[in-house]
Amino acid sequence: MISTSEKILDVAQPLIVAGGYNGFSYADISDAIGIRKASIHHHFPTKAELVSALVDRYRQQTERGLKSLQEQFASPTDQLQAYVNFWQACIGDASLPFCVCAMLAGEMPMLPDEVASRVRAHFHHLAGWLSSVLQAGAEQHLFRLDQRPHEEAQMLMASVHGAMLSARAFADPGVFAAIVKPQLARLLVAER
């Protein structure tokens, strides 16, 4: 039995992914789950609170996802590969064709502060995870890093987000892989 507030967030997420903060309304959610607008306000009094809760949940999901990925794959190489594969699959089957926080990051200047700070937190967290994986890989001589792990992590993250954008712009999921895969390959020692 899934709670109504969860259902609301489940419906809101793809709407945000498609159109950003201003790209959906309480009425959209209302229509989608067959509940009155006012009832949504009962669960999330303001839109800022709704999106804040959504971003919080998204970050928790990401945290769990990255952790389970680290348990599933021992090698930093495989971990990175799995991370990229996840997004490739999402974009390919259109299930989650864009990162919620990447979407919102574009709208930072007009986001409510409480939302903006959470988006920033997600970026920090993701960059931190990538950095730690890159560092571990470098120590095991699996990766050759031209920059410090933190900078390489930023570069990789930007590539992934930029690739999502290009895949959207060209309406071609294949563009994502074409951009990210070589970017990953260049880190691997064996490839040189």
Next chain:
Amino acid sequence: MISTSEKILDVAQPLIVAGGYNGFSYADISDAIGIRKASIHHHFPTKAELVSALVDRYRQQTERGLKSLQEQFASPTDQLQAYVNFWQACIGDASLPFCVCAMLAGEMPMLPDEVASRVRAHFHHLAGWLSSVLQAGAEQHLFRLDQRPHEEAQMLMASVHGAMLSARAFADPGVFAAIVKPQLARLLVAER
């Protein structure tokens, strides 16, 4: 004497850069330039037409900018550097802290078709320009390309857009350079 329609686009551009397609209204423009809403409709009957015109103008400006950049700098190395420096300066002084089309690309699923196709055209054009510069550089043995020029161009473009996103998310213009400069350096033969 600058025309009213130009003034409208001048005002609309930073609004779109800040908040995307749904992030501004006719009333915002009206307030900014001291003209009634209805007068804006005289110049641009619908919002889709306004934004289409804006993207058309933006692409023309970009086209001119890239051409003059090619005339100013003989070497592909310097051309690429100048392109990146342009954005670094824009983001640094907050004059144009985001590419209009990168912003709109994130909103592709909900853009009117006439706008979406123009955004796609800009991406094609920019990728084409980068590709031709990279190819010229490779032929002059200035660049060492791991992929074909077209793929390297896509990678570089994604890095630039992703770096813009990160600079926004972290509210730190320095992040842009930290991401893009090493990405550029890795292409240079001398650096290896």
Next chain:
DNA sequence: TTTCATCTACCTACTAGTAGGAAGCCAAAC
């Protein structure tokens, strides 16, 4: 005298958000 740019005045549809009430549930009080 037509065309252009702008105006006032208006429209309908939608925005986020509020007030107040009805139904169901659950636990404590009688």
Next chain:
DNA sequence: GTTTGGCTTCCTACTAGTAGGTAGATGAAA
């Protein structure tokens, strides 16, 4: 064991404000 009272959830009905867009008049310029 039933009643009471509070809590949750959802509802109808509403608000003030904003969205994009239109009709028609005015005045100036070509």
